[in-house]
Every structure is written in structure tokens, then in C-alpha cells.
Amino acid sequence: MKIPVRFIASRSAFYLFTAFAAITINFFLPRMMAGDPVTAYMQRNAGQITPEAERSLRILFGLDQDSSVWEQYSDYWQLLFSGDLGRSFSNGLAPVGDVISSALPWTLGLVGIATIVSFVLGTATGALIGWRRGSKADVIVPISTFFSTVPYFWLGLIAIAVFSSTLGWFPASHAYDKGSSPEFTADFIGQVIAHGALPAITIVIASLGGWILGMRNMMLTVLDEDYITVAQAKGMPNRRVLWNYAARNAMLPQLSSFALSIGFIVGGTIVMEMVFSYPGIGKLLLDATTAKDYPLMQGVFLIITMAVLCANILADVAYAILDPRTRQTEA
Amino acid sequence: MTTPLNLTRPASAGSPETATLRSPAASIPPKEKTFLSQLASSFAMFRNPKSLTGLVILGVFVAVALLGDVLAPYGALEKDFTALRQAPSWAHLLGTTHMGEDILSQIIYGTRGVLIVGFLAGIIGTAIAVVMGVVAGYTRGWRSESLSAITNVFLVIPGLPLIIIVASQFENPPLILIAAVLAATGWAWGARVLRAQTMSLRNRDFIQAARANGEPLHRIILVEMLPNLMAIIASSFVGTVTAAVLGLTTLAFIGVIPITNLNWGTILFWAQQNGAFPDFWWWYIPAGLCIAILGVALSLINFGIDEYVNPRLRSAGERARAMKKKGLDINETMTIVRTMTKTSTPSKQEGPK
Numbered sequence: 001m002k003i004p005v006r007f008i009a010s011r012s013a014f015y016l017f018t019a020f021a022a023i024t025i026n027f028f029l030p031r032m033m034a035g036d037p038v039t040a041y042m043q044r045n046a047g048q049i050t051p052e053a054e055r056s057l058r059i060l061f062g063l064d065q066d067s068s069v070w071e072q073y074s075d076y077w078q079l080l081f082s083g084d085l086g087r088s089f090s091n092g093l094a095p096v097g098d099v100i101s102s103a104l105p106w107t108l109g110l111v112g113i114a115t116i117v118s119f120v121l122g123t124a125t126g127a128l129i130g131w132r133r134g135s136k137a138d139v140i141v142p143i144s145t146f147f148s149t150v151p152y153f154w155l156g157l158i159a160i161a162v163f164s165s166t167l168g169w170f171p172a173s174h175a176y177d178k179g180s181s182p183e184f185t186a187d188f189i190g191q192v193i194a195h196g197a198l199p200a201i202t203i204v205i206a207s208l209g210g211w212i213l214g215m216r217n218m219m220l221t222v223l224d225e226d227y228i229t230v231a232q233a234k235g236m237p238n239r240r241v242l243w244n245y246a247a248r249n250a251m252l253p254q255l256s257s258f259a260l261s262i263g264f265i266v267g268g269t270i271v272m273e274m275v276f277s278y279p280g281i282g283k284l285l286l287d288a289t290t291a292k293d294y295p296l297m298q299g300v301f302l303i304i305t306m307a308v309l310c311a312n313i314l315a316d317v318a319y320a321i322l323d324p325r326t327r328q329t330e331a
Numbered sequence: 332m333t334t335p336l337n338l339t340r341p342a343s344a345g346s347p348e349t350a351t352l353r354s355p356a357a358s359i360p361p362k363e364k365t366f367l368s369q370l371a372s373s374f375a376m377f378r379n380p381k382s383l384t385g386l387v388i389l390g391v392f393v394a395v396a397l398l399g400d401v402l403a404p405y406g407a408l409e410k411d412f413t414a415l416r417q418a419p420s421w422a423h424l425l426g427t428t429h430m431g432e433d434i435l436s437q438i439i440y441g442t443r444g445v446l447i448v449g450f451l452a453g454i455i456g457t458a459i460a461v462v463m464g465v466v467a468g469y470t471r472g473w474r475s476e477s478l479s480a481i482t483n484v485f486l487v488i489p490g491l492p493l494i495i496i497v498a499s500q501f502e503n504p505p506l507i508l509i510a511a512v513l514a515a516t517g518w519a520w521g522a523r524v525l526r527a528q529t530m531s532l533r534n535r536d537f538i539q540a541a542r543a544n545g546e547p548l549h550r551i552i553l554v555e556m557l558p559n560l561m562a563i564i565a566s567s568f569v570g571t572v573t574a575a576v577l578g579l580t581t582l583a584f585i586g587v588i589p590i591t592n593l594n595w596g597t598i599l600f601w602a603q604q605n606g607a608f609p610d611f612w613w614w615y616i617p618a619g620l621c622i623a624i625l626g627v628a629l630s631l632i633n634f635g636i637d638e639y640v641n642p643r644l645r646s647a648g649e650r651a652r653a654m655k656k657k658g659l660d661i662n663e664t665m666t667i668v669r670t671m672t673k674t675s676t677p678s679k680q681e682g683p684k
Binding site: 014017018021022025029131132133134135138142145146149150151152153154157158160161162165166217220221223224232238259260262263264266267268270271274285286289292297298300301304305308309312 | 480483484486487488489490491492493495496497499500520573574577580581584585587596599603608609615616619622623625626627629630637641643644647648649650651652655661662
């Protein structure tokens with residue numbers, strides 16, 4: 001297979017630009033703030049901060065009055081490249097990087113699995129509804145739309161009220177039972193699954209509607225195309241027409257909206273983690289905002305943006321594999 | 332014109348088009364253009380059952396928001412310490428909170444907060460989307476590319492975390508600021524769709540003709556293009572409002588925007604803070620349902636607009652149902668042609684067989 005240099009180059013340029021924009025937004029965010037968080041923090045913890053740590057905090061916050069904004073900006077980049085995201089106020093000055101890396105696997109596991117399940121399930125359902133157009137299956141569309149317009153957190157709260165508090169089927173919060181610590185045993189993995197099931201199911205139900213609707217609408221458009229008629233006229237089995245001809249082409253816009261809606265899904269799951277007290281990135285961000293822990297807020301936002309960009313790159317790769325046209329733009 | 336030639340089939344009876352003969356349109360005199368008919372035609376995208384249902388539901392919410400002072404039986408924060416956490420009764424139709432506040436009144440007053448912020452965000456967001464989308468679509472070269480790059484960056488950057496961080500920097504953010512932040516993170520999708528549509532319009536004949544006539548740029552964009560973009564602008568407005576309503580209630584629920592701005596999310600915030608789950612259902616069910624119903628109403632409006640923009644969405648279902656009535660399956664194309672020729676009455680088959 002020929003390597004689509006031009007496609008890769010233009011997409012890389014876009015991702016580099018987005019990463020640059022996100023980091024720049026991140027740099028300017030604390031500079032719009034009123035007040036001086038470092039001084040306030042120093043007063044609360046007098047004598048516990050070394051001068052180097054204080055200088056590092058001041059660079060991160062832009063309170064380094066001696067230097068110009070431009071110098072601060074380059075200092076910020078240098079700190080980032082050395083892997084220094086600052087220190088978290090609310091976690092006893094632990095490095096932000098460490099705090100985040102302890103929370104990240106939980107979110108990646110929960111949100112990643114739930115999102116992929118929802119995408120696959122929703123796309124397949126949408127393809128079938130589109131294929132059986134005008135049948136009773138159309139009812140699924142308004143029902144799933146209702147669930148996708150319901151706020152995530154409300155759905156989560158109701159799920160807890162019904163399935164945890166009343167029926168007692170699932171544990172209501174946290175990622176594993178109190179008193180146990182992460183280890184690779186069957187018992188612990190069982191706990192993780194039991195605790196993750198309810199949040200995951202809620203995310204799937206809440207996000208399914210968008211995929212179903214998008215895929216159904218694309219299927220209705222694609223099924224009207226001449227190549228579908230030709231395929232059927234050739235006597236090709238319907239199953240093959242449905243999945244290999246119609247669904248495969250209708251998938252393409254789904255993939256690009258998958259890439260673009262990841263940011264939105266991540267936003268919804270932040271609140272989900274709050275509702276389920278799930279120890280992931282979203283809960284970290286909310287705790288950081290309550291504690292006015294600016295370095296942690298900045299770090300979490302940066303990590304979320306980078307995660308969304310990575311997911312976008314994956315969606316791009318999938319798109320390029322499915323759609324030969326993107327690979328052939330060289331000609 | 333003789334009747335057999337005027338063979339316009341009823342719109343629903345879709346079948347292979349071979350049997351249709353269309354008479355030239357000249358037989359129908361063009362309607363006289365009045366200001367009202369023009370105005371009506373620019374709202375044509377709403378003229379379908381789905382959009383109308385959505386608009387009616389939205390209208391009810393708007394009426395509730397406007398008439399809040401008349402409808403609400405109590406003040407929003409009026410406390411009655413003799414009736415705490417009461418289940419629904421005739422005195423309090425939706426029960427009371429832990430402070431004895433009437434929940435129905437809170438929901439009625441909350442509608443105002445939700446709709447004001449939602450519509451403000453929708454207006455600001457759509458304005459940005461129209462400017463960015465149309466300019467990026469009409470221009471070529473680096474201008475178009477850079478505007479579309481900015482749009483894509485805003486699409487990719489996760490909105491809610493950013494809003495949480497920005498909103499938490501303010502002690503008491505005013506409504507307009509909340510709306511502006513919601514709009515700033517919600518315009519990009521509309522801009523992207525508008526850019527694509529503008530790019531396809533740019534090369535149509537009537538735009539080329541206008542350019543050849545020497546019409547100024549602002550006239551080409553305002554008079555020639557915008558009317559053709561109205562459906563997409565409306566749909567992007569509705570989409571931004573939907574996202575803003577969800578965003579606002581989520582922010583209120585998290586507690587990053589002040590509780591003085593009463594909306595449905597604030598009610599849920601108080602419900603969760605004061606242990607309403609799972610026993611005091613009247614405290615949290617109605618507010619969440621209101622968000623969902625408003626969301627469904629807005630989605631219905633957009634379903635209708637989608638079907639207006641892409642008629643295949645509507646006709647596909649109708650055609651399939653019409654064929655089912657004749658005992659045919661739409662996915663069995665091979666049999667359709669044969670059965671159609673056999674069963675159709677000769678008087679209606681004027682076309683080539």
C-alpha cells in the first residue's frame with residue numbers, strides 16, 4: 001500500500017496546531033484570573049515551600065512580574081517539555097503529573113470501553129433501522145433521542161437511586177470496594193467490573209441516541225444511491241448489500257463525527273464521575289475547581305485535550321483505512 | 332393538457348419512477364410574490380409535523396417563562412418551615428424542599444433562567460458560526476483554510492472542562508458571561524456545516540450570474556446566499572441552544588455557577604446536596620424531566636429541518652410504508668418491477684414498460 005504522505009502531513013499539521021492552541025489557552029487561563037493564588041497559598045503554608053518551588057509556581061501562574069509575557073511563555077514551554085506540570089495545592093504539593101497518572105487509567109478504562117461499545121452498538125442499530133426503513137423499528141429513534149437529551153448526571157443519579165439504593169444490584173460509588181487496593185487478582189477485577197458496570201451502562205444509554213440517529217440518516221441517504229440498486233439488481237444477497245455496501249459507506253461520516261464528539265462525551269463523563277464518585281480525571285478536575293487548585297486544573301485540562309487529540313488521530317487512521325479516497329488525494 | 336399526461340402521483344405512493352410522466356410546469360401560473368408569502372417561504376423548514384410539535388412544546392416553555400409571576404403559586408425562594416420535604420399535595424403540587432420551598436414554583440422560575448441563557452448562547456453562537464462559516468466557505472486560499480483550522484480547533488477542544496475552569500474563576504458570573512462562554516464552545520459545529528454548504532453554493536449558476544452582473548460582495552452574501560442557508564442556520568441555532576441548555580444545567584448541578592441564578596440544574600444541585608436521592612422523588616424527577624422534554628422538543632425541530640434539507644430522510648420511510656401496503660418489501664428490488672407491471676391498471680401505465 002502506498003503511504004499517503006500528503007494526507008498524513010496535513011493531518012499532522014492540524015494536530016500540532018491544535019496542541020499548540022490548547023497549550024496556549026492553558027497558559028493564558030490563570031493569567032485571566034483575579035487575585036494571586038500563590039501568595040494566598042504561601043500565607044496558608046508559611047515556610048513550607050522552597051524558593052525554587054515558589055518560582056516554578058509563579059512561572060506557571062504568570063505571576064513572575066520581573067519577566068515579560070513572552071519570557072513567561074517560553075519558560076512555560078520549557079517546563080512542559082521537561083515534564084513538569086507544577087505541583088498540586090490540594091494534594092500536599094505532589095507533582096501534578098503523578099496525581100493525574102493515578103487517576104487517568106480509571107477514566108480511560110471506563111470512558112474508553114463505554115464509548116466504543118456505544119459507538120459500535122449505536123452504529124449497528126442505526127444501520128439496521130435505516131435498512132428496515134418505514135418499519136416499526138423507527139420507534140427506537142425518538143426513544144433513544146429522549147435518553148440522549150437527558151443530562152448524564154441526572155440519568156446517573158436515577159440509576160443509582162433505582163439499581164443501587166433500592167434494588168441493591170450494583171455498588172453506588174467508587175471504583176472498587178473500600179479497604180482493598182489495586183492488584184491483579186480475580187477478586188479485585190471482579191470488584192472493578194461490579195463498580196464500573198452502572199456508570200458504563202449509563203454512559204452507553206446516554207450516548208447511544210446520537211450514533212443511532214446519525215447512522216440511520218446516513219443509511220437512508222446511501223440506500224438511495226445507484227450502486228445499491230446495481231448491487232441488488234445483480235442479485236447480491238441482502239446481508240452483503242447491507243453491511244458491505246450501504247453500511248460501509250454510511251460509516252464514514254459516523255467516524256468523523258466520532259472524532260469530533262469525543263470532546264463532548266468527555267465533558268459528559270466528567271459529571272458522571274462526580275455522580276458515581278469514580279476516582280478518574282473528571283472527579284479530579286471538579287475537586288481541583290472546588291479547592292481552587294489551579295496547577296491541577298491546568299494539568300487536567302491539558303491531559304483531557306491531549307487524550308481527545310489522540311482519539312482523533314485514531315479515528316483519522318480508521319477513516320483512511322475505510323475510505324481509499326483520502327489516501328489517493330496525492331494524484 | 333389532458334388528464335392522463337398530468338400524471339402526478341400522490342406523493343406518498345412511491346414506486347419505481349418509470350411510470351411517471353411529468354407535464355411541463357408552465358401549466359401552473361407562478362404565484363404572485365408578496366412580502367408575506369416570501370416571509371412564509373423562509374420559514375418553510377418548520378412546516379412539518381415534527382418541527383411543529385417541537386415548536387409547540389418550546390412555545391409552552393416560553394409562555395411559562397414569560398408568565399412565571401402569574402403561574403407560580405409561591406415565590407421561588409419563599410420558605411415555609413411548617414412544610415419541609417413534603418410529598419406532592421394540593422397545597423404544593425410538586426412537594427417542597429428541605430427549606431419548605433415550593434418545587435413547582437422553583438421549576439417555573441427556573442424555566443426563565445434556562446431559556447434566557449439558552450437563547451442568548453444560541454444567538455451569540457449562531458452569529459459567530461454564520462460569520463466564520465460563510466466567510467470560510469466563500470473565500471478561497473489561506474483565508475478559508477485558516478478560518479476552518481480555527482473552527483476545527485474549537486471543535487476538538489473539549490468544551491465542558493474549559494467552561495468549568497473559566498466559570499470557576501469568577502465569584503458571581505453574570506448570565507451574559509455564562510451564555511457567551513457556552514456560545515464560545517458551541518459555535519464550531521454550525522460553522523463547519525455552513526462552510527460546507529456555502530462552498531457548494533458558491534459555484535452554483537445563480538451565484539456565478541450575480542458575480543458576473545457585478546453585484547457587490549455583501550449583496551451576494553446577504554441577498555443571494557443567506558436565504559439558501561436559512562435552514563442550516565436555523566438548525567445550528569437549535570443545536571447550540573440544546574447544547575447550551577445541557578451545559579447550563581450541568582454547570583449549575585456541579586455548583587460552579589452561583590445558586591442565585593435559579594434554573595433546573597440548581598434544583599437538582601440542592602436535591603443532591605440535601606440527600607433527596609432516592610426517597611424524595613418529587614424533588615429531582617420533575618426538574619430532570621423538564622430538561623429532557625425541552626431537549627426532545629429542540630431535537631424534534633431539528634429532525635424536521637433535517638428532513639426539509641434532505642428529503643430522502645422523509646421519502647424513504649413513506650415509500651417503504653406505501654410498498655408494504657401493497658405487500659412488498661422495499662429491500663426486494665428484483666420482485667418489485669415484476670409485480671408492479673402485473674398489478675398496475677393499464678389506464679395508469681402511460682409510460683414505457
